[in-house]
Amino acid sequence: MRRVCWQCGNRTDDERRVRCDCGEPLWLDTDPESVPDSWPARVESMWDALPLLGLDQPEPPAGLPTAAGGTPLFRTESLDTEGVSVHVKHEGLNPTGSFKDRGTAFGVAEMVERGETRIGTVSHGNMAESVAAGAAAAGMDCTVLVPADIADERLAAIARYDPRLVRVDGDYGRLYYESLAVGRKAGVRFLNSDAPWRVAGQATTALEVLAQFHRRGDVNLDFSGAGRQSPAPDALVLPVSSGGHASGAWQAVRTLTAAGLLDSAPKLCFVQAAACAPIAEAFARGDDEVTAVEGGETIAYSIANADPPSGNRALAAARATGGAVVAVDDDAIERAGERFAGAGVAVEPASATTLAALSPLRERGALEDGDTAALVATGRGFGTGGAAVDADRVELSALGSLFE
Structure with a gap:
């Protein structure tokens, strides 16, 4: 699946690229000529509608x-x-109660097809829960990066799917960009908010x-x-x-x-x-x-x-x-x-x-x-995880040393 920049039109076959050299995010290159000639007879899941996007x-x-x-x-x-x-x-x-499951499902499916087993995301809400659940269902190794001050009830909702949970010190807003570089080096596919496969x-x-x-x-x-x-x-x-x-x-x-x-x-x-x-x-x-x-x-x-x-x-x-x-x-x-x-x-x-x-x-x-x-x-609200999380199960790390 080729990636294309919506802004400048540059294309790449690099499956790990998320952003263009111009700084804007990439998305998958769709082909209108590959769209079916008729609307689907049923829409019972996202997979019934997906052919309308003109992708393999x-x-x-x-x-x-x-x-x-x-x-x-x-x-x-x-x-x-x-x-x-x-x-x-x-x-x-x-x-898991939100539209995030759609992007997670596509991302997990693509990774399974490619034989990849390590997935991650940066989120302290619906996307974290969705990726953790999707990874658990597919038997993948999952890393979820959350801010150090995340609320306990949110942490519990994510932790029930047993991902690697890491509280990261520092500017949480920069985690999106920094995780892409760290994940690329460590072989972890970060399924963040606007990854082409999530979009x-x-x-x-x-x-x-x-x-x-x-x-x-x-x-x-x-x-x-x-x-x-x-x-x-x-x-x-x-x-x-x-x-x-x-x-x-x-x-x-x-x-x-x-x-x-x-x-x-x-x-x-x-x-x-x-x-x-x-x-x-x-x-x-x-x-x-x-x-x-x-x-x-x-x-x-x-x-x-x-x-x-x-x-x-x-x-x-x-x-x-x-x-x-x-x-x-x-x-x-x-x-x-x-x-x-x-x-x-x-x-x-x-x-x-x-x-x-x-x-x-x-x-x-x-x-x-x-x-x-x-x-x-978009969602019914962030779920509750029940019992509190054992503090020993949650890491506290600087991003640079995350996969060392």
């Missing part, structure tokens, strides 16, 4: 990776806001939404004149943190449009918590590049990324599709979470931002009266 996809290994994706998309009239019809893509029903797996969220809209005729859409092309929601609304999931959505939309499966692409609309919103701030300024921020505390802690490694790509995705990036404060997030619960959907605060974003998206003109929006509820 790996075979899913037995066990947990086969269960990723295939989450429901449903109409929720009680969540309609200011004339916008709402549908919810419930990613909390993935095996490809996470692209299946958007692929599924679009396939599900195609298959359903009872969602307030006009499906007259059924043919190869398909209508889409007017907007796909996702929380954005590192920009990896946003990148996957853009890759999906670009590929399907080039393949001729879409009449028109949905607007990609992203939302951040106001306390830590570098991408939204760059969008509001009209900048082409995202500038790191200090970042404050927010209840949507899982998307509080002050220096997103794929921020520029997410920014470009919103602009290229006529979408927008907005920020919402904690009060709005709490109210949105209550509205989700009132509709019978339990989501984490990061997911609630999608509903809170509808009003500001209307104000910006990204959404209009009568539009249809698919909200991606």
Whole structure:
């Protein structure tokens, strides 16, 4: 699978490369001509939707990776806001409770196919739990790097899958970049937030939404004149943190449009918590590049990324599709979470931002009266691990000596 830079177009066959020489992240080089001529007859897992990305996809290994994706998309009239019809893509029903299982499943499958056995990630939340679970299912050696001050309940949730857990002193924000260099030397594939294989797996969220809209005729859409092309929601609304999931959505939309499966692409609309919103701030300024921020505390802690490694790509995705990036404060997030619960959907605060974003998206003109929006509820919230973790099982290390 060749990697290509979304920004400068440079390509590489180096399977270990994650970022281009220009500094931007790579993604897998998709081929619209390899996309099937028709939509899948069923979407029971991410593997049913993945052929729509036009890749030579790996075979899913037995066990947990086969269960990723295939989450429901449903109409929720009680969540309609200011004339916008709402549908919810419930990613909390993935095996470990978040969309992260999609990228993990693809990454694990590719590694199994190549005979690789050492996987790692940098995370103190949903991605850490997902990678640890995926590695356990595949019998892989797993290393999870977490900040030294990680909360005990988070540590316990990750530790139950028995990875090598390492608290790392120093600047946690730099771990993403430093882990790539250390992992390359040590032969550990770090499946971080915007690794090309993770982005490809996470692209299946958007692929599924679009396939599900195609298959359903009872969602307030006009499906007259059924043919190869398909209508889409007017907007796909996702929380954005590192920009990896946003990148996957853009890759999906670009590929399907080039393949001729879409009449028109949905607007990609992203939302951040106001306390830590570098991408939204760059969008509001009209900048082409995202500038790191200090970042404050927010209840949507899982998307509080002050220096997103794929921020520029997410920014470009919103602009290229006529979408927008907005920020919402904690009060709005709490109210949105209550509205989700009132509709019978339990989501984490990061997911609630999608509903809170509808009003500001209307104000910006990204959404209009009568539009249809698919909200991606990315997770049900970070799981609890039960018993406390034995301190002897958790290492404390400087990154440079990690694999010595």
